[in-house]
Amino acid sequence: MHPRLIAPGALAAASVLLAIPASAASVSPGAPGIGDPYYPAYGNGGYDVSHYDLRLKYQPATDALEGTATILARTTQDLSRFDLDFLLDVDEVRVNGARAAFAASGEHELEITPRTPLAQGTAVTVVVRYHGIPSSKQAYGFTSWHRTPDGGVGANEPEAAWWWFPGNDHPRDKATFDVSVQVPDGTQALSNGTLQSTVSRLGWTRYSWRSDKPQATYLATLAVGRFDLTTGTTESGIPVVNAYSKDLGAQAGAARASIERTGEIADWLSGYFGPYPFNALGGYVPNTTTGYALETQTRPYYSPRQFANGSNTSVVVHELAHQWYGDLVSVAGWKDIWINEGFARYAQWLWSEHEGEGTAQELADYAYASRPADDPFWTVRPGDPGPENQFHIAVYDRGALALQALRNEIGDDAFFTVLKGWPQRYAHGNATVADFRGYAEEVSGASLGTLFDTWLFQPSKPTASAARTVSLVPAEAAPARPRSWQRIAATNGVHEH
Numbered sequence: 001m002h003p004r005l006i007a008p009g010a011l012a013a014a015s016v017l018l019a020i021p022a023s024a025a026s027v028s029p030g031a032p033g034i035g036d037p038y039y040p041a042y043g044n045g046g047y048d049v050s051h052y053d054l055r056l057k058y059q060p061a062t063d064a065l066e067g068t069a070t071i072l073a074r075t076t077q078d079l080s081r082f083d084l085d086f087l088l089d090v091d092e093v094r095v096n097g098a099r100a101a102f103a104a105s106g107e108h109e110l111e112i113t114p115r116t117p118l119a120q121g122t123a124v125t126v127v128v129r130y131h132g133i134p135s136s137k138q139a140y141g142f143t144s145w146h147r148t149p150d151g152g153v154g155a156n157e158p159e160a161a162w163w164w165f166p167g168n169d170h171p172r173d174k175a176t177f178d179v180s181v182q183v184p185d186g187t188q189a190l191s192n193g194t195l196q197s198t199v200s201r202l203g204w205t206r207y208s209w210r211s212d213k214p215q216a217t218y219l220a221t222l223a224v225g226r227f228d229l230t231t232g233t234t235e236s237g238i239p240v241v242n243a244y245s246k247d248l249g250a251q252a253g254a255a256r257a258s259i260e261r262t263g264e265i266a267d268w269l270s271g272y273f274g275p276y277p278f279n280a281l282g283g284y285v286p287n288t289t290t291g292y293a294l295e296t297q298t299r300p301y302y303s304p305r306q307f308a309n310g311s312n313t314s315v316v317v318h319e320l321a322h323q324w325y326g327d328l329v330s331v332a333g334w335k336d337i338w339i340n341e342g343f344a345r346y347a348q349w350l351w352s353e354h355e356g357e358g359t360a361q362e363l364a365d366y367a368y369a370s371r372p373a374d375d376p377f378w379t380v381r382p383g384d385p386g387p388e389n390q391f392h393i394a395v396y397d398r399g400a401l402a403l404q405a406l407r408n409e410i411g412d413d414a415f416f417t418v419l420k421g422w423p424q425r426y427a428h429g430n431a432t433v434a435d436f437r438g439y440a441e442e443v444s445g446a447s448l449g450t451l452f453d454t455w456l457f458q459p460s461k462p463t464a465s466a467a468r469t470v471s472l473v474p475a476e477a478a479p480a481r482p483r484s485w486q487r488i489a490a491t492n493g494v495h496e497h
Protein backbone atom coordinates (compact mmCIF):
# COMPACT_ATOMS: atom_id res chain seq x y z
CA MET A 1 0.00 0.00 0.00
CA HIS A 2 2.91 2.32 0.66
CA PRO A 3 5.87 0.66 -1.10
CA ARG A 4 8.09 3.69 -0.65
CA LEU A 5 8.65 2.81 2.98
CA ILE A 6 8.57 -0.96 2.96
CA ALA A 7 12.35 -1.30 3.26
CA PRO A 8 12.88 1.24 6.11
CA GLY A 9 9.82 -0.15 7.89
CA ALA A 10 11.20 -3.66 7.76
CA LEU A 11 14.57 -2.46 9.03
CA ALA A 12 12.92 -0.58 11.88
CA ALA A 13 10.87 -3.59 12.86
CA ALA A 14 14.02 -5.73 12.83
CA SER A 15 15.97 -3.38 15.10
CA VAL A 16 13.08 -3.20 17.59
CA LEU A 17 12.92 -6.97 17.56
CA LEU A 18 16.56 -7.08 18.68
CA ALA A 19 16.13 -4.43 21.33
CA ILE A 20 12.85 -5.44 23.00
CA PRO A 21 11.80 -8.83 21.70
CA ALA A 22 8.86 -9.35 24.08
CA SER A 23 7.21 -6.14 22.99
CA ALA A 24 7.98 -6.58 19.33
CA ALA A 25 6.42 -10.02 19.37
CA SER A 26 3.11 -8.48 20.37
CA VAL A 27 3.25 -5.53 17.98
CA SER A 28 0.18 -5.42 15.76
CA PRO A 29 -1.98 -2.89 13.89
CA GLY A 30 -4.64 -0.99 15.85
CA ALA A 31 -8.18 -1.99 14.95
CA PRO A 32 -9.86 0.15 12.26
CA GLY A 33 -12.89 0.59 14.57
CA ILE A 34 -13.22 1.19 18.30
CA GLY A 35 -15.62 -1.74 18.66
CA ASP A 36 -19.09 -0.25 18.39
CA PRO A 37 -21.43 -2.85 16.87
CA TYR A 38 -23.73 -0.13 15.40
CA TYR A 39 -20.82 1.44 13.48
CA PRO A 40 -17.96 -1.06 13.25
CA ALA A 41 -15.56 1.32 11.45
CA TYR A 42 -16.14 4.37 13.69
CA GLY A 43 -13.29 5.29 16.01
CA ASN A 44 -10.13 3.23 16.10
CA GLY A 45 -8.29 0.84 18.37
CA GLY A 46 -4.88 1.01 20.01
CA TYR A 47 -4.68 4.54 21.38
CA ASP A 48 -6.51 7.19 23.33
CA VAL A 49 -6.46 10.89 22.37
CA SER A 50 -6.16 13.56 25.06
CA HIS A 51 -5.96 16.72 22.93
CA TYR A 52 -6.56 18.02 19.40
CA ASP A 53 -4.80 21.17 18.23
CA LEU A 54 -6.31 22.23 14.89
CA ARG A 55 -4.70 25.12 13.06
CA LEU A 56 -6.73 25.75 9.93
CA LYS A 57 -7.30 28.14 7.05
CA TYR A 58 -10.60 28.25 5.18
CA GLN A 59 -11.57 30.10 2.01
CA PRO A 60 -15.39 30.53 1.84
CA ALA A 61 -15.36 31.33 -1.88
CA THR A 62 -13.98 27.92 -2.82
CA ASP A 63 -14.67 25.76 0.26
CA ALA A 64 -10.93 25.09 0.44
CA LEU A 65 -9.76 23.97 3.86
CA GLU A 66 -6.13 23.43 4.76
CA GLY A 67 -4.35 22.99 8.01
CA THR A 68 -2.37 21.05 10.53
CA ALA A 69 -3.79 18.79 13.19
CA THR A 70 -1.55 17.98 16.14
CA ILE A 71 -2.96 15.08 18.10
CA LEU A 72 -1.72 14.09 21.55
CA ALA A 73 -2.45 10.47 22.37
CA ARG A 74 -1.34 7.51 24.45
CA THR A 75 -1.04 4.01 23.07
CA THR A 76 -3.10 1.24 24.63
CA GLN A 77 -1.27 -1.60 22.90
CA ASP A 78 2.01 -2.19 21.06
CA LEU A 79 1.27 -0.68 17.65
CA SER A 80 2.80 -1.36 14.27
CA ARG A 81 0.20 0.84 12.67
CA PHE A 82 -2.93 2.78 13.62
CA ASP A 83 -5.85 4.56 11.96
CA LEU A 84 -7.43 7.96 12.15
CA ASP A 85 -10.88 8.66 10.71
CA PHE A 86 -10.56 11.26 7.96
CA LEU A 87 -11.65 12.16 4.41
CA LEU A 88 -9.55 15.12 3.26
CA ASP A 89 -6.27 14.89 1.32
CA VAL A 90 -3.23 14.30 3.48
CA ASP A 91 0.11 15.87 2.59
CA GLU A 92 2.29 14.66 5.42
CA VAL A 93 2.07 12.70 8.66
CA ARG A 94 4.63 12.76 11.44
CA VAL A 95 4.63 10.51 14.47
CA ASN A 96 6.83 11.71 17.33
CA GLY A 97 8.59 13.98 14.89
CA ALA A 98 9.46 11.40 12.27
CA ARG A 99 7.78 11.21 8.90
CA ALA A 100 5.34 8.30 8.78
CA ALA A 101 3.84 6.35 5.88
CA PHE A 102 0.12 6.77 5.34
CA ALA A 103 -2.64 5.51 3.10
CA ALA A 104 -6.39 5.95 2.78
CA SER A 105 -8.48 2.82 3.21
CA GLY A 106 -12.11 1.86 3.71
CA GLU A 107 -14.77 4.57 3.76
CA HIS A 108 -12.93 7.00 6.03
CA GLU A 109 -9.76 5.41 7.38
CA LEU A 110 -6.33 7.00 7.29
CA GLU A 111 -3.80 4.23 8.03
CA ILE A 112 -0.60 5.52 9.58
CA THR A 113 2.55 3.42 9.82
CA PRO A 114 5.17 4.99 12.08
CA ARG A 115 8.81 4.51 11.22
CA THR A 116 9.26 2.40 14.35
CA PRO A 117 6.53 0.52 16.24
CA LEU A 118 4.98 2.27 19.24
CA ALA A 119 5.16 0.60 22.65
CA GLN A 120 2.02 0.26 24.74
CA GLY A 121 1.40 3.01 27.27
CA THR A 122 3.58 5.67 25.70
CA ALA A 123 2.78 9.25 24.74
CA VAL A 124 2.51 9.85 21.01
CA THR A 125 2.32 13.09 19.06
CA VAL A 126 0.79 12.81 15.60
CA VAL A 127 0.98 15.73 13.19
CA VAL A 128 -1.21 15.60 10.07
CA ARG A 129 -0.86 18.28 7.38
CA TYR A 130 -3.84 18.29 5.03
CA HIS A 131 -5.98 20.14 2.53
CA GLY A 132 -9.15 19.58 0.56
CA ILE A 133 -12.65 20.66 -0.38
CA PRO A 134 -14.87 19.20 2.37
CA SER A 135 -18.07 19.46 0.26
CA SER A 136 -16.47 17.24 -2.40
CA LYS A 137 -16.00 14.32 0.03
CA GLN A 138 -18.52 11.63 0.82
CA ALA A 139 -18.47 8.50 2.93
CA TYR A 140 -21.21 5.86 2.68
CA GLY A 141 -22.80 8.17 0.09
CA PHE A 142 -23.43 11.16 2.34
CA THR A 143 -21.77 14.28 3.63
CA SER A 144 -21.95 16.00 7.00
CA TRP A 145 -20.35 19.16 5.64
CA HIS A 146 -22.95 21.82 4.88
CA ARG A 147 -21.89 24.28 2.23
CA THR A 148 -23.55 27.68 2.68
CA PRO A 149 -23.51 30.74 0.37
CA ASP A 150 -20.96 32.37 2.70
CA GLY A 151 -18.94 29.39 3.94
CA GLY A 152 -19.40 25.95 5.41
CA VAL A 153 -20.44 24.10 8.55
CA GLY A 154 -19.43 20.76 10.07
CA ALA A 155 -22.20 19.49 12.36
CA ASN A 156 -23.86 16.07 12.38
CA GLU A 157 -24.39 12.99 14.51
CA PRO A 158 -22.90 10.51 14.86
CA GLU A 159 -20.24 11.75 12.45
CA ALA A 160 -19.04 15.17 11.30
CA ALA A 161 -15.32 15.21 12.11
CA TRP A 162 -14.03 13.35 9.04
CA TRP A 163 -14.77 16.37 6.84
CA TRP A 164 -12.59 18.80 8.77
CA PHE A 165 -10.13 17.06 11.11
CA PRO A 166 -8.55 13.63 11.53
CA GLY A 167 -9.37 11.86 14.78
CA ASN A 168 -10.58 8.93 16.78
CA ASP A 169 -14.21 9.49 15.92
CA HIS A 170 -16.21 7.89 18.70
CA PRO A 171 -17.66 9.37 21.91
CA ARG A 172 -15.66 6.86 23.95
CA ASP A 173 -12.47 8.82 23.18
CA LYS A 174 -13.02 12.37 24.42
CA ALA A 175 -10.35 15.04 24.33
CA THR A 176 -9.83 18.77 24.79
CA PHE A 177 -9.70 20.98 21.69
CA ASP A 178 -7.94 24.11 20.49
CA VAL A 179 -9.43 25.16 17.16
CA SER A 180 -7.76 28.11 15.44
CA VAL A 181 -9.11 29.12 12.03
CA GLN A 182 -7.96 31.80 9.63
CA VAL A 183 -10.71 33.26 7.41
CA PRO A 184 -10.93 36.33 5.17
CA ASP A 185 -11.64 39.59 7.01
CA GLY A 186 -15.38 40.15 7.36
CA THR A 187 -16.02 36.43 7.80
CA GLN A 188 -16.22 34.69 11.18
CA ALA A 189 -15.04 31.25 12.26
CA LEU A 190 -16.98 29.62 15.11
CA SER A 191 -16.21 26.60 17.19
CA ASN A 192 -16.75 25.28 20.72
CA GLY A 193 -15.81 26.87 24.03
CA THR A 194 -14.24 30.25 24.65
CA LEU A 195 -12.85 32.66 22.06
CA GLN A 196 -9.24 33.05 23.19
CA SER A 197 -8.20 35.61 20.60
CA THR A 198 -9.05 37.28 17.30
CA VAL A 199 -6.10 38.50 15.26
CA SER A 200 -6.30 40.26 11.87
CA ARG A 201 -3.40 40.54 9.47
CA LEU A 202 -3.05 41.08 5.71
CA GLY A 203 -6.73 40.59 4.97
CA TRP A 204 -7.18 37.47 7.09
CA THR A 205 -8.54 37.08 10.60
CA ARG A 206 -7.66 34.18 12.88
CA TYR A 207 -10.23 33.03 15.44
CA SER A 208 -8.83 30.84 18.21
CA TRP A 209 -11.33 28.79 20.23
CA ARG A 210 -10.67 26.55 23.22
CA SER A 211 -12.81 23.74 24.60
CA ASP A 212 -10.99 22.89 27.81
CA LYS A 213 -13.10 19.99 29.05
CA PRO A 214 -13.20 16.53 27.45
CA GLN A 215 -15.34 16.64 24.31
CA ALA A 216 -16.51 13.87 22.00
CA THR A 217 -15.41 14.32 18.39
CA TYR A 218 -19.00 14.53 17.06
CA LEU A 219 -19.58 17.42 19.47
CA ALA A 220 -16.77 19.45 17.93
CA THR A 221 -18.06 21.93 15.38
CA LEU A 222 -16.68 24.36 12.83
CA ALA A 223 -18.75 27.06 11.14
CA VAL A 224 -17.42 29.70 8.79
CA GLY A 225 -19.63 32.43 7.39
CA ARG A 226 -20.83 35.97 7.89
CA PHE A 227 -22.36 36.09 11.36
CA ASP A 228 -23.63 38.65 13.82
CA LEU A 229 -22.25 37.77 17.24
CA THR A 230 -23.89 38.59 20.56
CA THR A 231 -22.18 38.18 23.92
CA GLY A 232 -23.36 38.16 27.50
CA THR A 233 -23.09 36.40 30.84
CA THR A 234 -25.61 34.13 32.55
CA GLU A 235 -26.94 34.93 36.01
CA SER A 236 -24.67 32.14 37.24
CA GLY A 237 -21.63 33.77 35.60
CA ILE A 238 -21.06 31.69 32.43
CA PRO A 239 -19.97 33.73 29.37
CA VAL A 240 -22.33 33.40 26.39
CA VAL A 241 -21.42 33.81 22.71
CA ASN A 242 -24.22 33.40 20.17
CA ALA A 243 -23.94 33.76 16.40
CA TYR A 244 -26.53 34.34 13.70
CA SER A 245 -25.93 34.20 9.99
CA LYS A 246 -26.49 37.60 8.41
CA ASP A 247 -28.69 35.81 5.84
CA LEU A 248 -31.44 34.35 8.06
CA GLY A 249 -34.07 36.50 6.40
CA ALA A 250 -37.51 36.18 7.99
CA GLN A 251 -36.15 33.61 10.48
CA ALA A 252 -33.76 36.11 12.09
CA GLY A 253 -36.09 37.54 14.72
CA ALA A 254 -37.45 34.20 15.90
CA ALA A 255 -33.95 32.71 16.03
CA ARG A 256 -32.71 35.51 18.26
CA ALA A 257 -35.87 35.48 20.40
CA SER A 258 -35.09 31.82 21.14
CA ILE A 259 -31.31 31.60 21.41
CA GLU A 260 -30.87 34.84 23.33
CA ARG A 261 -32.63 32.93 26.14
CA THR A 262 -29.78 30.40 26.29
CA GLY A 263 -28.47 31.73 29.62
CA GLU A 264 -31.89 31.77 31.26
CA ILE A 265 -32.62 28.23 30.06
CA ALA A 266 -29.22 26.84 31.11
CA ASP A 267 -29.73 28.29 34.59
CA TRP A 268 -33.23 26.79 34.70
CA LEU A 269 -31.91 23.39 33.63
CA SER A 270 -29.21 23.50 36.30
CA GLY A 271 -32.03 23.38 38.84
CA TYR A 272 -32.79 19.86 37.60
CA PHE A 273 -29.38 18.61 36.43
CA GLY A 274 -26.90 20.38 38.73
CA PRO A 275 -24.39 23.13 37.92
CA TYR A 276 -23.72 23.85 34.24
CA PRO A 277 -20.64 21.71 33.51
CA PHE A 278 -18.62 23.88 31.09
CA ASN A 279 -17.11 27.38 31.05
CA ALA A 280 -18.83 28.64 27.90
CA LEU A 281 -22.35 28.77 26.47
CA GLY A 282 -24.10 29.85 23.32
CA GLY A 283 -25.73 28.74 20.11
CA TYR A 284 -25.33 29.43 16.43
CA VAL A 285 -27.60 29.55 13.41
CA PRO A 286 -25.82 29.33 10.06
CA ASN A 287 -27.74 29.70 6.80
CA THR A 288 -27.92 25.95 6.18
CA THR A 289 -30.83 24.16 4.51
CA THR A 290 -30.88 21.31 7.05
CA GLY A 291 -33.75 20.80 9.47
CA TYR A 292 -32.12 19.55 12.64
CA ALA A 293 -30.36 20.95 15.67
CA LEU A 294 -27.34 19.40 17.40
CA GLU A 295 -25.88 19.61 20.89
CA THR A 296 -22.35 20.61 19.80
CA GLN A 297 -20.53 21.11 23.09
CA THR A 298 -21.11 24.49 24.78
CA ARG A 299 -22.48 25.93 21.51
CA PRO A 300 -25.36 24.01 19.88
CA TYR A 301 -26.05 24.13 16.17
CA TYR A 302 -29.56 25.21 15.10
CA SER A 303 -30.98 25.01 11.59
CA PRO A 304 -32.88 28.16 10.56
CA ARG A 305 -35.93 25.97 9.88
CA GLN A 306 -36.29 25.37 13.64
CA PHE A 307 -37.56 28.96 13.83
CA ALA A 308 -39.95 28.92 10.87
CA ASN A 309 -43.04 29.13 13.10
CA GLY A 310 -41.75 31.76 15.50
CA SER A 311 -39.63 31.50 18.59
CA ASN A 312 -38.75 27.98 19.68
CA THR A 313 -37.39 27.80 23.20
CA SER A 314 -38.22 24.09 23.31
CA VAL A 315 -35.40 23.25 20.89
CA VAL A 316 -33.01 25.37 22.96
CA VAL A 317 -34.07 23.42 26.07
CA HIS A 318 -33.45 20.16 24.19
CA GLU A 319 -29.94 21.04 23.01
CA LEU A 320 -28.91 22.59 26.31
CA ALA A 321 -30.21 19.57 28.24
CA HIS A 322 -27.76 17.54 26.18
CA GLN A 323 -24.87 19.53 27.67
CA TRP A 324 -25.43 17.36 30.76
CA TYR A 325 -27.08 14.35 29.10
CA GLY A 326 -24.93 13.59 26.07
CA ASP A 327 -21.95 15.92 26.38
CA LEU A 328 -20.88 15.78 30.04
CA VAL A 329 -22.00 12.13 30.20
CA SER A 330 -21.73 10.54 26.76
CA VAL A 331 -22.88 7.24 25.38
CA ALA A 332 -20.47 4.32 25.82
CA GLY A 333 -21.81 2.93 22.56
CA TRP A 334 -24.31 4.31 20.08
CA LYS A 335 -26.86 1.75 21.28
CA ASP A 336 -27.05 3.84 24.48
CA ILE A 337 -28.58 6.82 22.64
CA TRP A 338 -31.54 6.81 25.08
CA ILE A 339 -29.35 8.28 27.85
CA ASN A 340 -29.08 11.32 25.55
CA GLU A 341 -32.39 11.66 23.74
CA GLY A 342 -34.83 10.35 26.33
CA PHE A 343 -33.61 12.97 28.79
CA ALA A 344 -33.36 15.88 26.34
CA ARG A 345 -36.97 15.17 25.34
CA TYR A 346 -38.01 14.87 28.99
CA ALA A 347 -36.41 18.28 29.65
CA GLN A 348 -38.72 19.69 26.94
CA TRP A 349 -41.65 18.19 28.85
CA LEU A 350 -40.46 19.84 32.07
CA TRP A 351 -40.14 23.13 30.19
CA SER A 352 -43.69 22.76 28.87
CA GLU A 353 -44.83 22.38 32.48
CA HIS A 354 -42.76 25.45 33.44
CA GLU A 355 -44.44 27.42 30.63
CA GLY A 356 -47.93 26.24 31.62
CA GLU A 357 -48.49 24.38 28.34
CA GLY A 358 -48.96 20.86 29.64
CA THR A 359 -47.33 18.87 32.45
CA ALA A 360 -44.83 16.06 31.94
CA GLN A 361 -47.54 13.67 33.18
CA GLU A 362 -50.03 15.01 30.62
CA LEU A 363 -47.47 14.72 27.83
CA ALA A 364 -46.62 11.17 28.91
CA ASP A 365 -50.31 10.21 29.06
CA TYR A 366 -50.82 11.62 25.59
CA ALA A 367 -47.68 9.94 24.20
CA TYR A 368 -48.90 6.61 25.55
CA ALA A 369 -52.57 6.87 24.58
CA SER A 370 -52.25 8.53 21.18
CA ARG A 371 -50.45 5.65 19.48
CA PRO A 372 -52.37 2.38 19.02
CA ALA A 373 -50.69 -0.92 19.84
CA ASP A 374 -50.22 -1.74 16.14
CA ASP A 375 -48.33 1.49 15.46
CA PRO A 376 -44.77 0.54 14.32
CA PHE A 377 -43.62 3.19 16.80
CA TRP A 378 -43.87 0.52 19.52
CA THR A 379 -41.60 -1.92 17.71
CA VAL A 380 -38.64 0.42 18.27
CA ARG A 381 -36.75 -0.41 21.45
CA PRO A 382 -35.35 2.87 22.81
CA GLY A 383 -32.89 0.99 25.05
CA ASP A 384 -31.20 -0.59 21.98
CA PRO A 385 -32.94 0.72 18.85
CA GLY A 386 -30.45 -0.44 16.22
CA PRO A 387 -28.45 1.93 14.01
CA GLU A 388 -31.34 2.31 11.54
CA ASN A 389 -33.60 3.60 14.33
CA GLN A 390 -31.02 5.45 16.39
CA PHE A 391 -32.86 8.75 15.92
CA HIS A 392 -36.38 7.34 15.53
CA ILE A 393 -39.09 9.41 17.20
CA ALA A 394 -39.68 6.48 19.59
CA VAL A 395 -36.22 6.99 21.10
CA TYR A 396 -37.42 10.48 22.05
CA ASP A 397 -41.10 10.07 22.92
CA ARG A 398 -41.13 6.50 24.21
CA GLY A 399 -37.79 7.36 25.81
CA ALA A 400 -39.31 10.27 27.75
CA LEU A 401 -42.40 8.20 28.52
CA ALA A 402 -40.10 5.64 30.16
CA LEU A 403 -38.75 8.41 32.38
CA GLN A 404 -42.26 9.42 33.49
CA ALA A 405 -42.93 5.75 34.26
CA LEU A 406 -39.71 5.66 36.30
CA ARG A 407 -40.68 8.88 38.07
CA ASN A 408 -44.07 7.52 39.05
CA GLU A 409 -42.54 4.22 40.16
CA ILE A 410 -39.83 5.63 42.47
CA GLY A 411 -41.44 8.95 43.41
CA ASP A 412 -40.40 12.55 42.80
CA ASP A 413 -37.73 12.73 45.51
CA ALA A 414 -35.73 9.77 44.24
CA PHE A 415 -36.38 10.62 40.57
CA PHE A 416 -35.07 14.18 40.81
CA THR A 417 -32.14 13.01 42.93
CA VAL A 418 -31.27 10.63 40.09
CA LEU A 419 -31.65 13.37 37.44
CA LYS A 420 -29.25 15.62 39.31
CA GLY A 421 -26.84 12.95 40.50
CA TRP A 422 -26.28 11.08 37.25
CA PRO A 423 -24.31 13.82 35.43
CA GLN A 424 -21.94 14.01 38.41
CA ARG A 425 -21.54 10.25 38.73
CA TYR A 426 -20.26 9.89 35.15
CA ALA A 427 -18.97 13.45 34.60
CA HIS A 428 -16.70 13.80 31.53
CA GLY A 429 -17.04 10.08 30.89
CA ASN A 430 -19.29 7.54 29.23
CA ALA A 431 -22.13 5.35 30.39
CA THR A 432 -24.63 2.75 29.24
CA VAL A 433 -28.38 2.33 29.66
CA ALA A 434 -27.56 -0.46 32.14
CA ASP A 435 -25.41 1.98 34.14
CA PHE A 436 -28.41 4.31 34.38
CA ARG A 437 -30.68 1.54 35.58
CA GLY A 438 -28.05 0.58 38.17
CA TYR A 439 -27.78 4.16 39.38
CA ALA A 440 -31.57 4.60 39.61
CA GLU A 441 -31.78 1.36 41.61
CA GLU A 442 -28.98 2.49 43.89
CA VAL A 443 -30.65 5.85 44.61
CA SER A 444 -34.21 4.54 44.93
CA GLY A 445 -33.54 1.16 46.51
CA ALA A 446 -36.09 -0.25 44.05
CA SER A 447 -35.65 -3.19 41.72
CA LEU A 448 -36.28 -1.74 38.28
CA GLY A 449 -35.55 -4.61 35.89
CA THR A 450 -39.17 -5.14 34.86
CA LEU A 451 -39.86 -1.43 34.46
CA PHE A 452 -36.83 -0.86 32.21
CA ASP A 453 -37.60 -3.98 30.19
CA THR A 454 -41.23 -2.99 29.68
CA TRP A 455 -40.67 0.63 28.71
CA LEU A 456 -37.31 0.51 26.94
CA PHE A 457 -36.64 -2.99 25.65
CA GLN A 458 -39.86 -4.74 24.60
CA PRO A 459 -40.73 -4.34 20.88
CA SER A 460 -44.41 -3.79 21.73
CA LYS A 461 -46.70 -1.33 23.44
CA PRO A 462 -46.73 -1.75 27.23
CA THR A 463 -50.12 -3.09 28.31
CA ALA A 464 -52.84 -0.99 29.91
CA SER A 465 -52.17 -2.69 33.22
CA ALA A 466 -48.43 -1.92 32.94
CA ALA A 467 -49.42 1.71 32.28
CA ARG A 468 -51.80 1.78 35.25
CA THR A 469 -49.06 0.37 37.49
CA VAL A 470 -46.99 3.48 36.88
CA SER A 471 -49.96 5.89 36.91
CA LEU A 472 -50.18 6.45 33.17
CA VAL A 473 -53.48 6.69 31.33
CA PRO A 474 -54.28 3.33 29.69
CA ALA A 475 -54.96 2.98 25.99
CA GLU A 476 -58.76 3.01 26.08
CA ALA A 477 -58.80 6.53 27.54
CA ALA A 478 -58.20 9.52 25.28
CA PRO A 479 -56.45 12.35 27.14
CA ALA A 480 -56.49 15.81 25.58
CA ARG A 481 -53.49 16.82 23.56
CA PRO A 482 -51.32 19.16 25.67
CA ARG A 483 -50.82 22.58 24.11
CA SER A 484 -47.05 22.07 23.79
CA TRP A 485 -47.32 18.69 22.01
CA GLN A 486 -47.18 19.96 18.43
CA ARG A 487 -44.46 22.45 19.20
CA ILE A 488 -42.28 19.78 20.84
CA ALA A 489 -42.90 17.39 17.94
CA ALA A 490 -41.68 20.09 15.55
CA THR A 491 -38.25 19.94 17.21
CA ASN A 492 -37.75 16.26 16.44
CA GLY A 493 -34.14 16.09 15.41
CA VAL A 494 -34.35 14.32 12.12
CA HIS A 495 -30.98 12.81 11.36
CA GLU A 496 -30.20 13.52 7.74
CA HIS A 497 -28.03 11.25 5.70
Ligand SMILES: [Zn+2]
Nearest residue numbers: 318341344493
Ligand atom coordinates in the same frame (compact mmCIF):
# COMPACT_ATOMS: atom_id res chain seq x y z
ZN1 LIG B 1 -31.26 15.42 20.97
